[in-house]
Amino acid sequence: MAEREHVILYVDDDPDYRLAVRQLLEANGLRMIEAADGEAGFRAFREHKPDLVIVDLMMEEIDSGVNFMREVRATGSKAPVYLMSSVADSLATTTNASDLGFAGVVQKPFGKDWLMAIVRAHFTK
DSSP states (O other): OOOOOOEEEEEOSOHHHHHHHHHHHHHTTOEEEEESSHHHHHHHHHHHOOSEEEEESOSSSTTHHHHHHHHHHHTTOOOOEEEEETTHHHHHHHOOGGGGTOSEEEESSOOHHHHHHHHHHHHOO
């Protein structure tokens, strides 16, 4: 039986970041589903049941990434969700991401090797 293709949902209102992440993930044999806001992201989450989620902190609302996480966890899903943000470094010093339900925080701009290491770590367990 063939192994199911890993699916990653990326939620970000910046089309340039969505394109960059898509190119990186697909070049590494992964499938990416994208959404431009939290509401569309949650619909995509329910429809595609991704293996891993990356969500931007600040989209149409200042903390829409956190609100998205609350909705995901309310479904009972245990899929790892990473928060990506340009303020990740300062956020990491003031907030424990795991207390909010996130698997971790990724700084924008992201390092390609770093992002792929995070993704691969979840698919090699």
